[in-house]
Amino acid sequence: xxxxxxxxxxxxxxxxxxxxxxxxxxxxxxxxxxxxxxxxxxxxxxxxxxxxxxxxxxxxxxxxxxxxxxxxxxxxxxxxxxxxxxxxxxxxxxxxxxxxxxxxxxxxxxxxxxxxxxxxxxxxxxxxxxxxxxxxxxxxx
Numbered sequence: 001x002x003x004x005x006x007x008x009x010x011x012x013x014x015x016x017x018x019x020x021x022x023x024x025x026x027x028x029x030x031x032x033x034x035x036x037x038x039x040x041x042x043x044x045x046x047x048x049x050x051x052x053x054x055x056x057x058x059x060x061x062x063x064x065x066x067x068x069x070x071x072x073x074x075x076x077x078x079x080x081x082x083x084x085x086x087x088x089x090x091x092x093x094x095x096x097x098x099x100x101x102x103x104x105x106x107x108x109x110x111x112x113x114x115x116x117x118x119x120x121x122x123x124x125x126x127x128x129x130x131x132x133x134x135x136x137x138x139x140x141x
Contacts, residue, residue, distance in 0.1 A: 003048040003063050003127070006119070010044035012037075015118055031122045048115070053108075054100040062112070066127040068095045069116050075125055081114035088113060 005018040007028055016028035016037070025041045039045060052059035069078050072095055079091045085106045092099060092109045119125075 003066075003124075006031075006048045006124070007039075008046045008048065008051075008115070009039060010046075015048070015115055031118050053096065053112070054103040055096065055098045056100055057098065060096070061129070063127040063129060065096060065112060066116050066119070069113075070120075070125065070127060075120075077117045077120050078113050081110050081117065 007016045007018055009016055009028070014030055014032040016030055016039075019027040019029050019036065021027075022038065025039045025043070027036055028039050029036050048062055051062040053062060053065050054060075072078075079087065081088070083091075088109045089106060091113070092104075
C-alpha cells in the first residue's frame with residue numbers, strides 16, 4: 001500500500017486509509033483503531049502523498065522524509081512524538097539538516113514523527129514513489 005491512499009483528516013487524530021467512495025464523500029478506516037468512518041466532501045482532507053516539507057532549497061515530499069527516517073531507524077519506529085520539543089527538533093535536524101526552521105514548526109515535526117510511527121505499526125514500510133516506479137517499468141518494456 002502506498003501513501004496515495006493514506007489520509008489526514010482535519011480535526012481527527014491519526015491517519016486513515018481510503019476505503020470506498022460514496023455519494024457524499026468516502027469511507028475511511030482509522031489506522032489507530034481500525035474503525036470505519038464516513039468522511040464528508042466538506043471536510044478538510046489531505047493525502048500524505050501530496051504533502052511536502054520545506055527545506056532551504058526546495059519542498060521535499062513527505063514520502064522522502066519518511067524514507068530518511070526509515071533509513072536512520074533501520075525500518076523501525078522513530079522517537080516518541082511526545083518527546084520534548086528540543087528532542088524532536090534535534091531528531092528532525094539529524095534526518096533533514098536543511099529543513100526550513102522558520103516554516104516547519106515543532107507541531108509539524110511532532111505530527112510527522114507520529115504519522116511515521118503509525119504507518120510502521122500498521123506495516124507500511126515502502127515509502128518509494130509509486131508513480132516513478134510505474135514510469136520506469138513502462139520505459140523498460
